[in-house]
Amino acid sequence: MTTIVVLFNLKPGVNETDYQQWARETDLPTAGGLPSVDSFEILQSQGLLMSEDKPPYDYIEILKINDMDQFGKDVSSETMQKVAGEFQSFADNPLFIMTSKL
Template identity: 25%
Template structure:
């Protein structure tokens, strides 16, 4: 199954505790309500990041889904759009995000 990763940075002045509470209360709750998600976790990155010591990344998300196409539909749904508006309106600096998809080697 495909896994999408998102590496992100908070906007200046955002309290990490407030963001992490939002992840637990809003982000995880929505994902758990959707059948396409196999696993979804947000991880706080510990410093230093070897090989990228000057980066500002603070979090990495691991999003395992049954279908990338359905994942994109879920993000485009009214609930997905509202969630992303909260995420990028309040918390994350979208310009510093890195996204990629991986496939497990079995």
């Protein structure tokens, strides 16, 4: 199983409330409902452990993918292309990191 971790901040000028509403109403149910996705969650950074510094990223997405070939097909759909475009309008240079368990 592949886990995709997405690290990002919102673009300057993006309203955080607008992003969070879109994430709850559109991104989570749409991407989380793909056949290739076992689970999808979006986390908001709260701080750095034992530090007063600001975390480098405000949001972290974690997607558990059961089949990467199917995931490629799923994200190619018209619906997911629309969702991906909307995500890009909110997220400032997101990093998509593919991971696997040791």
